[in-house]
Amino acid sequence: MRSIIRILGTARQLWRFYLGIIVGAVAIAATALLIPFVIARATDVVVSIVGGNGGSISTLVWLAAALLGLSLANSVMTNATGYLGDQMAVRLRAILSRRYFDKLLRLPQRYYDNELTGTIISRLNRSITSITDFLQMFSNSFFPMLITVFAILVISLVYSPWLAVLLIVIYPTFVWLTALTSKKWLVWEHAKNDHYDIAGGRFAEVVGQMRVVKSFVTERGELARFSGHFDDAVGLTVKQSGYWHRMDTLRRAVLDVVFFAIYAILFVQTAQGAFTVGVMVLMIQLVNMAKQPVTGMSYLVDTTQRAIAGSDEFFKVMAELDEPNNPLYLAESGAEQPTVEWCDDNPVISFDGVSFGYGDTTELVLKDISLAIDKGERVAFVGESGGGKTTLVNLLMKLYPATAGTVEVHGQSVRDVPSELLRREVGVVFQDASLFSGTIRENIAYGIKSVTDEQLETAARRANALGFIKRLKDGFDTEIGERGIKLSGGQKQRLSVARALLKDAPILILDEATSSLDTKAERAVQAGLDELMEGRTTIIIAHRLSTISTVDRIVTLREGRVDEVGTPEELATTGGIYAELLALQGSSSRADKAKLARYDIVR
Numbered sequence: 001m002r003s004i005i006r007i008l009g010t011a012r013q014l015w016r017f018y019l020g021i022i023v024g025a026v027a028i029a030a031t032a033l034l035i036p037f038v039i040a041r042a043t044d045v046v047v048s049i050v051g052g053n054g055g056s057i058s059t060l061v062w063l064a065a066a067l068l069g070l071s072l073a074n075s076v077m078t079n080a081t082g083y084l085g086d087q088m089a090v091r092l093r094a095i096l097s098r099r100y101f102d103k104l105l106r107l108p109q110r111y112y113d114n115e116l117t118g119t120i121i122s123r124l125n126r127s128i129t130s131i132t133d134f135l136q137m138f139s140n141s142f143f144p145m146l147i148t149v150f151a152i153l154v155i156s157l158v159y160s161p162w163l164a165v166l167l168i169v170i171y172p173t174f175v176w177l178t179a180l181t182s183k184k185w186l187v188w189e190h191a192k193n194d195h196y197d198i199a200g201g202r203f204a205e206v207v208g209q210m211r212v213v214k215s216f217v218t219e220r221g222e223l224a225r226f227s228g229h230f231d232d233a234v235g236l237t238v239k240q241s242g243y244w245h246r247m248d249t250l251r252r253a254v255l256d257v258v259f260f261a262i263y264a265i266l267f268v269q270t271a272q273g274a275f276t277v278g279v280m281v282l283m284i285q286l287v288n289m290a291k292q293p294v295t296g297m298s299y300l301v302d303t304t305q306r307a308i309a310g311s312d313e314f315f316k317v318m319a320e321l322d323e324p325n326n327p328l329y330l331a332e333s334g335a336e337q338p339t340v341e342w343c344d345d346n347p348v349i350s351f352d353g354v355s356f357g358y359g360d361t362t363e364l365v366l367k368d369i370s371l372a373i374d375k376g377e378r379v380a381f382v383g384e385s386g387g388g389k390t391t392l393v394n395l396l397m398k399l400y401p402a403t404a405g406t407v408e409v410h411g412q413s414v415r416d417v418p419s420e421l422l423r424r425e426v427g428v429v430f431q432d433a434s435l436f437s438g439t440i441r442e443n444i445a446y447g448i449k450s451v452t453d454e455q456l457e458t459a460a461r462r463a464n465a466l467g468f469i470k471r472l473k474d475g476f477d478t479e480i481g482e483r484g485i486k487l488s489g490g491q492k493q494r495l496s497v498a499r500a501l502l503k504d505a506p507i508l509i510l511d512e513a514t515s516s517l518d519t520k521a522e523r524a525v526q527a528g529l530d531e532l533m534e535g536r537t538t539i540i541i542a543h544r545l546s547t548i549s550t551v552d553r554i555v556t557l558r559e560g561r562v563d564e565v566g567t568p569e570e571l572a573t574t575g576g577i578y579a580e581l582l583a584l585q586g587s588s589s590r591a592d593k594a595k596l597a598r599y600d601i602v603r
C-alpha cells in the first residue's frame, strides 16, 4: 500500500483532482446516507396514518420529493466525481508513462543487456494500467463507499451500540482474512507476470525479426513457445483463482453469520419496542449499505494487489542507477550545461592499460590495451569475432566504464567528461544502419535541432544517397517503415552515412556492414564512407580486406590483447593475423574460408 501512496506522491501535481475526489466522495456519501433517514421518516408517517395516529399525505409527498432531490444530487455528484476520477487516471497514466520512459532513457547500456524489449514494454503497460485502474476504481466507487461505511458506524453507535460493535468487528476481521489469502495470491500473480513478460519479450522480438522466423520456418515453434507461457499462466490462474474463491466463500459465510446476528438483534429489539418501525427500516438500509463494500472486497483486493505489484515493479525500475550525468539529468537539474576543454594535441584517442569485463563473468574481454590514435588517422581493428573490437568502441563511447586503465578523448579521460559532450564528438555508422520509422528527412536529421533543405541535400549527396532519394515519389518525405524496412540494405547504409555526415563529429566509428551488401551496393556505400571519413579521425571495425588495406594503421587483437600495430604494408610481412588473412584470401579451401569467417572477414 505504501507504494501506491508513493505513486500519488510522485504525481503530486494532481492535487486538485485528489481534493475534488475527496470532496465529491463526501458529498456522495452524505446524499446516499440521507436517503435511508427520509425513508425511515416516511415509514413512521405511513405507520402513524395507517394506525390512525395522525400525519398527513402532503408530508409523505414532500418526503418523496426530498428522496427525488437527494437521488438526483447523488447522481450528479457520483458522475462529477467519476469524471474527476477518469481525468486523474488519464493524467496519472501520462505522468507515470513519461517517468518510465524518462528513466529508461537514463539507464546505462548495461541495463539493456539483461532485458528484452518486449518485457520492458509489457512491464510498463502492466504496472501503469494496474495502478491507474486501481485509482480510478478507488475514486469512482470505493472511496465514497469507505466514507459511507464510516458514517454508518457512527450512526449505528447512536441507535444501537450492539449493532455498531458487530459492524466494527466485521471490517477488520474481513480485511485480515482477505490479507491472509492475498499473500499467497500475490506469489501466483508474480509467477504469472513472469510468464507474460517472457512471452511479451519474445513476441516483440519475433515481430521485429519476422523475416528470420519465416526463413527458418520457425512459426510453429515460436507459436508453441508463446502459447506455452500463456498456458502456464492459465494453469497458475486455475490454482490462484480456485484458492481465492474458496477462501472468499468461507469469508462470506462468516460474514453471513454476523449479518444474521445483526438482523436478528434488529428484528427482536424492534418487536420489543426498542425502535420504531421507521428506525428499523433505517437500520436495515444502513446495514445493507455497510454490507456492500465487504461483498465487493474480493474485487477490491484483487485490484489493489495488482496495483501494489504494479507499483512495486514501477519503483523497481525507478530504483535502477542512472547513467552518470545523463543528458536528461542535466536538463532536469537546471545545472549549467557542462563544458569541457578539449585538447587539440595528439593523440585524439588513447587507451592506456585498459582492461574490461562485462561483469556477468569475471572473464576479461579486453586485457591491458594501450593504443594512441592521432588526428585524421584511419585505424582498422582486426581480430577474431568476439575478440573485443566492438567492446573497445563501447568504452570509447562510455557505454560501459573500463574495469582498469584510462580511455582518453582529446586529452580528457572519458570518465570525467559528461557523456553528452563526449558522444557529440563521435559519429557512428552502425553495422545494421539502425534507422527509425518515419521519413528519410527525419532519419538523416536525427539528433539535429534544425536543418535546412540545402544541408539535408548536401549530406545526402555526399553520402551518395541523393540519387535514390530523388527517384522516390515523396523524396525526403518518404516513410521508410520500421527500422527502414522499405529500403534496401545499401540504401539504409547510405542514409546512416548521411546522418553521420550531418552530425559532423570529428571522430568517426565505422562498424562495417558485411554480407548484407552486394558489390554494387557496397561500392555505393563506400563512396559515401570515403566522403564521410575525409578529415576525421576514424576507427573502423573492419570486415573487408579491401578496407583494411587502405587504412593508415591496423590494430590486431588476439585473446583480448593488442597483438600487432602497424601499417598494412608492415603487417603484411610479419606473419601475424593480417598477413595470415591476406594469405587466405585467394584460397578456396574450406578450412581457409572457415578461418576468414572466424575473423568475420569477407574478401
Ligand SMILES: Nc1ncnc2c1ncn2[C@@H]1O[C@H](COP(=O)(O)OP(=O)(O)OP(=O)(O)O)[C@@H](O)[C@H]1O
Pocket: 113, 358, 360, 365, 383, 384, 385, 386, 387, 388, 389, 390, 391, 392, 600
Ligand atoms: N553486452 C554484453 N554483455 C556480456 N558480454 C558481452 C556483451 N557484448 C559482448 N560481450 C562479449 O564480449 C566479447 C567481445 O565482444 P565484441 O562484441 O566486443 O566482439 P567483436 O570483436 O566486436 O566481435 P564481432 O566482430 O563478431 O562483432 C564476446 O565474447 C562477447 O560474448
